[in-house]
Amino acid sequence: MKKFRASDIVNFLDSFVSILAAIFFLTIIAYGVYCIWDSSQVYAAADASKYSDYKPSEDDSLSFEELRALNPDVFGWIEIYGTAIDYPLVQADTNDKYVNADVMGNYSLSGAIFLDSSKPKDFSDFASIIYGHHMEQNKMFGDIDLFADEDFFNSHKSGSLYYDDSMHELEIFSYVECDAYDELIYGDNEADRRQNFIDSIEKKSKYFRDIDLSVDDHIVILSTCDYSYTNGRMVILARIS
Numbered sequence: 001m002k003k004f005r006a007s008d009i010v011n012f013l014d015s016f017v018s019i020l021a022a023i024f025f026l027t028i029i030a031y032g033v034y035c036i037w038d039s040s041q042v043y044a045a046a047d048a049s050k051y052s053d054y055k056p057s058e059d060d061s062l063s064f065e066e067l068r069a070l071n072p073d074v075f076g077w078i079e080i081y082g083t084a085i086d087y088p089l090v091q092a093d094t095n096d097k098y099v100n101a102d103v104m105g106n107y108s109l110s111g112a113i114f115l116d117s118s119k120p121k122d123f124s125d126f127a128s129i130i131y132g133h134h135m136e137q138n139k140m141f142g143d144i145d146l147f148a149d150e151d152f153f154n155s156h157k158s159g160s161l162y163y164d165d166s167m168h169e170l171e172i173f174s175y176v177e178c179d180a181y182d183e184l185i186y187g188d189n190e191a192d193r194r195q196n197f198i199d200s201i202e203k204k205s206k207y208f209r210d211i212d213l214s215v216d217d218h219i220v221i222l223s224t225c226d227y228s229y230t231n232g233r234m235v236i237l238a239r240i241s
Contacts (some may be wrong), residue, residue: 005184014156047051047139048086051103055086056162061200064162071105073098075121078113078130080170080222080236082156083146084138089130089163091115099133105222110140122164128217131187134224141224144234147175153207161220161240170220170238173213174205180231185221201237 007053056064056077067088068074076089088103097116102108115121116129132141149154159170178185184200187193194215202208213219226232 005179013144046125048084048098051088052086054088056167065104069232071103073105074103076115078159078161078170078220078222080143080156080159080172083143085113085132085141085143085222086160087113087132087140089113091117091119091121091161091172093117095131110135113140123161123220124219125218126190126215127221129221131223134227141222144222144224144236146179146224147172147236148206148234156162157209159238169241171211171241172234172236172238174201174237175207176205176233176235176237178233178235179229180202180233182233185223185233185235213239216222 014125027109051067054063054067064077065075071090073090073092073114075091077087078089079086090098090112091114092098095114097105098112098114100107100109100111102110111129111133113132116131117126121187122229134140134144135173137143147156153172153175157172159172161168161170176185180186184197184204198215201213202210220238220240222236222238224234226234
């Protein structure tokens with residue numbers, strides 16, 4: 001019977017440890033490659049160009065109707081000029097659905113741009129909230145953070161909102177940094193609270209443009225997360241004209 005010397009055992013253990021280490025590092029590399037691939041898939045799913053063929057126009061909304069046929073939750077389109085925000089609008093019975101579902105209703109970490117479930121699709125309320133994820137690479141509502149720069153805010157004043165088969169202009173008048181429980185931004189701004197909103201929003205704003213708001217106006221609040229602090233939100237506000 002062959003006798004194993006102590007050096008043979010040491011060499012075997014050394015080789016075994018080396019193999020385990022190689023397997024470990026290869027696993028780490030493989031996981032890193034997978035994470036990069038998975039992240040690229042998430043951002044690709046959030047790219048506005050995916051939906052550009054469906055974008056409505058003043059003279060032809062057939063392509064938009066084709067999108068609505070694919071998902072009846074689609075009802076409008078929002079664009080903020082000078083940014084990559086150029087997406088279909090959806091609305092579900094609750095706000096949970098489109099946090100993790102795309103415009104087609106399929107599961108997606110990037111979600112969709114959606115109107116608060118409590119608001120009418122004709123934007124007849126005084127204030128209507130539209131939500132979207134804050135993503136890098138200019139995806140979804142990631143470009144809202146551009147308005148944190150005063151020069152950008154001052155030079156980007158408008159957008160468009162399509163609903164009820166008509167195109168409407170948006171006049172951007174405020175950029176706000178707040179938390180998710182801010183009553184002025186996320187509370188009920190109907191009826192007797194409208195004037196309070198008008199009186200208070202300039203003070204609340206980091207940047208503000210006086211467009212002579214009135215209680216008869218209709219505004220949209222575009223809201224996304226601010227990850228610099230807990231429950232942080234970045235918001236731009238615009239009047240529908």
